[in-house]
Amino acid sequence: MSWSINEVAQLSGVTSRTLRHYDAIGLLPPAWTAPGGRRHYEQEQLFRLQRILLLRDLGLGLDAIGDVLAAQDHHSAVEVLRQHRTWLLRERRRLGQLVKTVEDTIATFEEGGTMNPSEIYQGFSHNEYEAEARQRWGDEAVDRGNAVVAEWTPQQWQDAKAEFNSQNQELAQLMDDGVAVTDQRVQDIIDRHYNGMTLFWTPDRESYTGLGQMYVDDERFAQNYESVRTGLAAYLRDAMKVYAETRLS
Amino acid sequence: MSWSINEVAQLSGVTSRTLRHYDAIGLLPPAWTAPGGRRHYEQEQLFRLQRILLLRDLGLGLDAIGDVLAAQDHHSAVEVLRQHRTWLLRERRRLGQLVKTVEDTIATFEEGGTMNPSEIYQGFSHNEYEAEARQRWGDEAVDRGNAVVAEWTPQQWQDAKAEFNSQNQELAQLMDDGVAVTDQRVQDIIDRHYNGMTLFWTPDRESYTGLGQMYVDDERFAQNYESVRTGLAAYLRDAMKVYAETRLS
DNA sequence: ACTTGAAGTTGACGTAGCGTCATCTCCTAC
DNA sequence: GTAGGAGATGACGCTACGTCAACTTCAAGT
Numbered sequence: 001m002s003w004s005i006n007e008v009a010q011l012s013g014v015t016s017r018t019l020r021h022y023d024a025i026g027l028l029p030p031a032w033t034a035p036g037g038r039r040h041y042e043q044e045q046l047f048r049l050q051r052i053l054l055l056r057d058l059g060l061g062l063d064a065i066g067d068v069l070a071a072q073d074h075h076s077a078v079e080v081l082r083q084h085r086t087w088l089l090r091e092r093r094r095l096g097q098l099v100k101t102v103e104d105t106i107a108t109f110e111e112g113g114t115m116n117p118s119e120i121y122q123g124f125s126h127n128e129y130e131a132e133a134r135q136r137w138g139d140e141a142v143d144r145g146n147a148v149v150a151e152w153t154p155q156q157w158q159d160a161k162a163e164f165n166s167q168n169q170e171l172a173q174l175m176d177d178g179v180a181v182t183d184q185r186v187q188d189i190i191d192r193h194y195n196g197m198t199l200f201w202t203p204d205r206e207s208y209t210g211l212g213q214m215y216v217d218d219e220r221f222a223q224n225y226e227s228v229r230t231g232l233a234a235y236l237r238d239a240m241k242v243y244a245e246t247r248l249s
Numbered sequence: 250m251s252w253s254i255n256e257v258a259q260l261s262g263v264t265s266r267t268l269r270h271y272d273a274i275g276l277l278p279p280a281w282t283a284p285g286g287r288r289h290y291e292q293e294q295l296f297r298l299q300r301i302l303l304l305r306d307l308g309l310g311l312d313a314i315g316d317v318l319a320a321q322d323h324h325s326a327v328e329v330l331r332q333h334r335t336w337l338l339r340e341r342r343r344l345g346q347l348v349k350t351v352e353d354t355i356a357t358f359e360e361g362g363t364m365n366p367s368e369i370y371q372g373f374s375h376n377e378y379e380a381e382a383r384q385r386w387g388d389e390a391v392d393r394g395n396a397v398v399a400e401w402t403p404q405q406w407q408d409a410k411a412e413f414n415s416q417n418q419e420l421a422q423l424m425d426d427g428v429a430v431t432d433q434r435v436q437d438i439i440d441r442h443y444n445g446m447t448l449f450w451t452p453d454r455e456s457y458t459g460l461g462q463m464y465v466d467d468e469r470f471a472q473n474y475e476s477v478r479t480g481l482a483a484y485l486r487d488a489m490k491v492y493a494e495t496r497l498s
Numbered sequence: 499a500c501t502t503g504a505a506g507t508t509g510a511c512g513t514a515g516c517g518t519c520a521t522c523t524c525c526t527a528c
Numbered sequence: 529g530t531a532g533g534a535g536a537t538g539a540c541g542c543t544a545c546g547t548c549a550a551c552t553t554c555a556a557g558t
Contacts, residue, residue, distance in 0.1 A: 004534080004535085005534090005535070005536095006534070006535080015516085015517080016534095016535080017516065017517065017518085018515080018516065018517095020516095020535095020536085020537090021515070021516055025515095034524095036523075036524050036525075036535085036536085037523085037524085037535075037536055037537085038524080038525090038534085038535060038536075039535085039536090057350075058347055058350055058351050059344075059347050059351075061514075061515090062514075062515075063514095078355055081351055081355045082355065084351060085348060085351045085352060085355070088344050088347050088348045088351065089348060091344055092341050092344040092345055092348065095308075095337050095340055095341040095344065096341055098307055098308050098337050099334060099337045099338060099341065101306075101307055102307050102308075102330055102333060102334045102337065103334065105303075105307065105330060106327055106330045106331065106334070253505080253506085254505090254506075255505070255506085264545085264546080265505095265506085266545065266546065266547085267544080267545065267546095269507085269508090269545095270544070270545055274544095283553090285506080285507085285552075285553050285554075286506075286507055286508085286552080286553080287505085287506060287507080287553075287554090288506085288507095310543075310544090311543080311544070312543095
């Protein structure tokens with residue numbers, strides 16, 4: 001008893017195109033091919049196809065399926081499946097995180113906010129919050145800030161971004177280590193942050209403290225710090241407050 | 250201030266090829282193109298690129314990103330994101346199920362079993378268990394069974410599979426409804442099962458009861474019934490036992 | 499003015515797993 | 529002998545670019 005390609009297709013539920021494809025890539029050659037070129041499948045091929053489809057439903061790629069079926073010993077086949085399982089778990093975790101982020105993005109949208117709140121020294125202008133920034137800090141400061149960055153070279157932008165990221169990473173590390181916000185190492189980083197700000201704006205004690213508070217209160221900003229490390233926004237706020245009270249007037 | 254393609258690439262972290270691609274598909278045209286063909290990007294394009302990359306990281310496709318960015322009102326943009334979220338959740342659930350199935354498959358492998366235990370009337374031959382079946386039921390029965398199915402036409406195979414699946418589905422429904430295994434409706438289905446078996450093997454009271462027990466004990470078979478409905482293997486076993494005791498000798 | 503080297507450009511193919519034509523050939527029945 | 533159905537073989541399409549290859553363009557140096 002042998003089956004034609006369309007018969008196999010009906011039995012298995014795949015299309016004849018798929019079977020030709022599996023033949024083309026050597027995954028499932030027919031039992032024999034007639035002089036006219038027609039493919040003929042036997043029981044053995046049906047069983048192999050069943051195994052292929054099982055593994056395909058598990059999400060394995062066709063070449064991985066080939067590996068599993070070619071594996072003589074169970075050991076190596078299991079190895080492929082284990083790797084696949086690990087991949088599935090990673091992928092699932094990633095999707096879970098994406099869901100959260102998408103939900104946050106939706107929430108931001110609905111609150112009337114815009115996308116992508118992160119920009120070099122957040123809380124300042126040259127981003128979509130310019131209008132808000134003008135209200136908060138006045139036209140003069142905003143215009144001055146815009147004028148500054150408008151002249152920046154790409155290298156300067158890049159350096160500024162790198163410095164900003166570096167500050168966050170170092171701060172997160174200190175927070176992880178349980179270092180108090182009054183510690184000199186923390187305050188040194190805050191000093192770099194403050195100096196970065198002075199490139200286009202010079203906050204005083206009150207406004208710098210207020211800026212720190214905003215990093216926590218405003219979800220659009222908090223989100224960015226929290227994505228670096230949970231609790232970083234609050235840690236940064238506290239450190240900025242200490243800095244403002246000890247170094248600013 | 251304008252940026253060259255490689256400068257933008259460095260700033261954003263994508264490759265210049267990607268930027269050319271985004272230009273080609275109209276997602277991010279440069280601010281202007283020099284007579285020589287060189288692309289020049291301005292602040293506006295950088296912001297748009299940031300938004301694009303954010304959405305890309307969320308897992309949206311490029312055309313979906315185009316939709317979101319083209320959406321004038323927040324409402325329709327949120328709609329796209331909501332759909333995406335639903336898709337993410339479905340995908341995540343699916344991956345979770347796949348993980349379980351892969352784990353089961355690995356377990357089966359490690360117990361020395363082979364893949365794809367399901368075959369028409371499980372527990373019989375013409376599958377990878379033939380050697381085991383010969384031990385269990387003797388050469389004669391196995392050879393007879395093989396001889397029968399070897400002559401089957403594709404249509405017959407298909408019908409047999411459909412009938413087998415139908416039995417399981419109907420049985421699962423009755424189980425869901427809390428119908429006792431002694432109920433006539435259940436016993437009618439078992440009768441169909443028994444008659445199916447007699448196509449190549451005629452079990453007696455003892456062997457039919459034993460077959461039912463095996464559906465539960467042997468993970469390779471149990472798994473297939475359990476995947477239709479949890480508890481179906483045991484339900485089937487009980488029903489087969491009742492059938493054997495009342496109808497067989 | 500000419501050359502050189504870096505940076506940029508436009509094709510074009512490859513990836514995974516087939517779907518979907520278009521075009522030809524084969525086989526069987528009448 | 530011929531019609532019609534089944535099957536065969538290309539070839540393009542899809543996603544989001546990576547990766548050559550083969551040419552230009554542009555700014556700097558001689």
